[in-house]
Amino acid sequence: MSMETTDYMGQTSCGDDTRSPLRDFLRTETGSAAVLVAAALVALVWANAAPSAYETFWETHLSVRLGSHGISLDLREWVNSGLMTLFFLVVGLEARREFDMGELRERRRLALPVVAGASGMLVPIAIYLAINSGHGTANGWGAVMSTDTAFALGMLAVVGRHMPPGLRVFLLTITVVDDFLALVVIAVFYSDHIAVPALLVAIAMFAVVVVLRRFRVRRGPLYALLGVVAWVALLKSGVDPVVIGLAMGLITYAYPAGRDDLERATGLFRLFREQPTPELERDVRAGIASAISPNDRLQRMYHPWASYAVVPLFALANAGLHLSGEQLARAFTSPVALGILIGYVVGKPLGIVASTALTSALSRGRIRPPVGWGAVTAGGTLAGVGFTVSLLIATLAFDGTTLEDAKTGILSAVVCSFIVGRLVTGAIGLLPPQIRPRVLFGRAETIVDLSVPVDPDRDHLRGPRHAPVTVVEYGDYECPYCGQAELVVRELLGAFGDEVRYVWRHLPLTDVHTHAQLAAEASGRPPRSRAGTGRCTTCSSVTRAPCASTTCGTTPARSASTSPASPAT
Helix, strand or coil: CCCCEEEECEEEEECCCCCCHHHHHHHHHHHHHHHHHHHHHHHHHEEEHHHHHHHHHHCCCCEEEEEEEEEEEHHHHHHHHHHHHHHHHHHHHHHHHHHCCHHHHHHHHHHHHHHHHHHHHHHHHHHHHHHHHCCCCCCHHHHHHHHHHHHHHHHHHHHCCCCCHCCCCCCCCHHHHHHHHHHHHHHHCCCCCCHHHHHHHHHHHHHHHHHHHHCCCCCHHHHHHHHHHHHHHHHHHCCCCCCCHHHHHHHHCCCCHHHHHHHHHHHHHHHHHHHCCCCHHHHHHHHHHHHHCHHHHHHHHHHHHHHHHHHHHHHHHCCCCCCHHHHHHHHHHCHHHHHHHHHHHHHHHHHHHHHHHHHHHHHCCCCCCCCCCCHHHHHHHHHCCCHHHHHHHHHHHHHHHHHHHHHHHHHHHHHHHHHHHHHHHHHHHHHCCCHHHHHHHHCCCCCCCCCCCCCCCCEEEECCCCCCCCEEEECCCCCHHHHHHHHHHHHHHHHHHHEEEEEEEEEECCCCCCCCHHHHHHHHHCCCCCCEEEEECCCCCEEECCCCCCCCCEEEECCCCCCCCCCCC
């Protein structure tokens, strides 16, 4: 059985560097963490070197007017309420993609990240409220909720190099749930007095977007215009307008490219090669774009901007903190700073690990984390870094010296979470080699997808179309190992019957086997046979229907492939 692939030069290669949208997302988030740290450090240096210049710059007003109507916000508000809408759009797009095509498409897997994400917010809130009870600062409880995705994944790349890959996905899923719930909190608890007419306008614009999505209208400028109108209406209504970004991301479907769409795009490209005209070039671009889901296209377009521009600008505008001995002494005795620091460093990992263990125990092991408990603990400690959304809520809840105390607590939590995460991963690295894999990987099952989904109308199938298990063999008629696998395949199908669906796909290795390509092409046109005869789909005997074999009795296919290992064509 051959699993090699043939590259465009005609030589057989043993593997390639596969990429996926999720891996691209994680790579971008991890890489942007360095830019985010640099922006935060620049903000701290700027705020301490020239504090008045820092505040004066970000308090500069910028107005946009159309006739007698317009919007006037300072630069910090444009970043926090304007550019951060793009950030939450990307969060919504990734959440939707995970729900449609990722780990969460199996709905039972949704329970664990929802419970872990919610518990990882509730426990820190309880700690913050306990510390701030009676101090008049309890309204800042939202600042201790959300994990910063870029910081968490960036720190994981630094301290968790030997962690299982599933930990990144698990941590990302929790942070997506985290961001979604945090945005709901912002909309409900940290919005100003609600102006109902403006809110109704925003809801109407969003309803139009939903209808256009339903009819698969692909007009980017139209969606951008409706989104801007909804954003302005939310701003006028008193609801934080970043909500519209998450909402539009969540309704943007993700799906794999269909084979018919890909073949249509291939045909257009061939026409363009024969006649390279501007009209065909436009048709090729439109055909390729139509084969890719809007979710994938928008993520590829906006995710780098959100990670490398929007979030660093947000850090530059909000992380500026004038540091002095007096300020630090006041902050670390302030219930606000202590509540945020202890809530993140202690409450986050406690909430995530405890809720994950409780969910697994109550489900009797049916719901388990995708990694081992050591990796879950490491992920919980790294989830204790809150920056972007935490600073956003702090600016909504506090001002003056209380806001400075909150910023001190948030920045301190970033440093402490990094240290604790490094200690946990270091302790796991010291475990004996016999125990370490079980602690890191656990016993959870992962979802495995075929890079090319099975198409019953095109693939060579044997067995029920809806069998719970699918075995795909990529074979070459001249490959001796494919011939050796025939007996194993036959035993497998005989032993499991209707539980297995077997798929044969041709993979002729033309640089190794001279006649493999011709044999594969010949098998595509079944040889002529007597009327009423064919090869039985179970025992492979050539006979009239029904099968004459005493051990089979199934109905034969009408024709057969020339390979004994391949199913009926």
